[in-house]
Amino acid sequence: MLKVGIIGTGGISGAHLQGYGRFGRDCEVVALCDVQPERAHARRAEFGLDGARVHDDARAMLAAEDLDLVSIATPPATHRDLAVAALEAGVHVLVEKPMAPSLEDCDAMIAAAERAGRICSVVAQNRFRDDMATLKAALDSGLIGSVSHARVDSAWWRGRAYYDLDWRGTWASEGGGCTLNHAIHHLDLTLWLLGRPHAVTAVLTNAQHDNAEVEDLSVAVLAYERALATVTASVVHHGEEQGIVVQGERARVSQPWKVVADVAAPNGFGAPGGDPELVERLEALAAGLPALPHQGHTGQIGDVLAAVRDGRAPAIDAQDGRNAVELVTAIYASGIERRTVPLPIPPDDPYYRAGTLVERAPHYYEKTASVAGLPGEIRVGGAAADAR
Incomplete structure (x- = not known):
């Protein structure tokens, strides 16, 4: 039974939690982390994760929990530091798209995975x-x-x-x-x-x-x-x-x-x-x-779980994310x-x-508002299966 942590419990984390829930015989979500812990508590209740612990600091979660795999579902600029920290802690990583904002960041993540001998897979769920x-x-x-x-x-x-x-x-x-x-x-x-x-x-x-x-x-x-x-x-x-x-x-x-x-x-x-x-x-x-057998995030999560279990490369690896x-x-x-x-x-x-x-890069306009959250549910539109 693989132990899974979720870092970032905003909108797209629901797709990860649904995916892990489909493989209940193979994994268990034991920890949720968010800088706004109330969001993590809400996800915990929504998905009935009574045994999962809530953290407000990813590094503290990595130190406190015995994890096999983490999903990183935070804003892109945070992906490098969080992925490297998890990989250096010996934890496999599934990171949301985009892998990172720069090739320099991507290469740092790839190097960390190689040093640790751990998987770093990047979400590309539309292949599934x-x-x-x-x-x-x-x-x-x-x-x-x-x-x-x-x-x-x-x-x-x-x-x-x-x-x-x-x-x-x-x-x-x-x-x-x-x-x-x-x-x-x-x-x-x-x-x-x-x-x-x-x-x-x-x-x-x-x-x-x-x-x-x-x-x-x-x-x-x-x-x-x-x-x-x-x-x-x-x-x-x-x-x-x-x-x-x-x-x-x-x-x-x-x-x-x-x-x-x-x-x-x-x-x-x-x-x-x-x-x-x-x-x-x-x-x-x-x-x-x-x-x-499984579509979207669930399909990719199933592949990553199997890759961790079987000691093989995932169908979508960090090089795919970098490309x-x-x-x-x-x-x-x-x-x-x-x-x-x-x-x-x-x-x-x-x-x-x-x-x-x-x-x-040009500033086409200046950002005029900055709120921590927006009301309402995200809506998956068109033919794609993401809600960024």
Whole structure:
């Protein structure tokens, strides 16, 4: 029975607690920590964790408890220090996305995990979804041929008050805007589906949130050897219509699931009816995939628990988390410096370091409110499964 602690009991901690609750034979949540202990007590009562102890200091919790694994569900700027402290205490770590605001922070976390011989997994729960698994299988099958273009829409909508929460809306505390804290999901999926691009060109703006320093909209072009991908990151899109469309040599596949396969007439235009046989093969592939046993956070938590128990690497490790942060960093560097950014980003690049965004990023507006909490429940919108 693995003993689990939760650091940070705000909105997203509920997804972690629900996930651990599904594996009651394998683990027990024995400790909750929050700088506002009343929130931890509320979570304790909500989930019936009568035996769990509440702490208001993470290091004190790590010293007092005999833990095997902690979930870190705190603001991004705190992830490095908390993860390193847990790893140095010999505790495995599952840390919420984004892994950290800088590559320097990410590498410190990776080094701590290697020194300790412990797992550091970064939340990328959208890989544990049937629709994404279908898209991945279609691309891996090779049926669509070489990829020409991908359109990735990380479309969210957030009202002005969203950025009144104290840690949101500044480069120093949130680490960035929608590109880092919302589109990180779709950027991770882009890397999972297509691999790492060799260069990034991007633009940023704040279109609608005059109480936040950070961007609420970015558009990036990712350059591959013979393909391009466009990624829109937004919290200004009404309807939150998210999706991924991949155009291949022989067919297009997408999430939400759709298949189209055009063929050329003698004059080069599309022939009526396309390629129904290829469409049928792709539809049969999708229909034949087994459903995942667990979705979202629960799926990833189940994998991490099994990895700890079996002494293996998790499906999503710290390098995966770092790769997504590197792509975000390239988007920010490109948008701020107005240049194309090659990948990988080396340690001598200013944008590798913690603090460069705080020094160089524009303040689109100044933060005008800073409250410790916002009323009401978080709402999971669109097709994604997170509530940041």
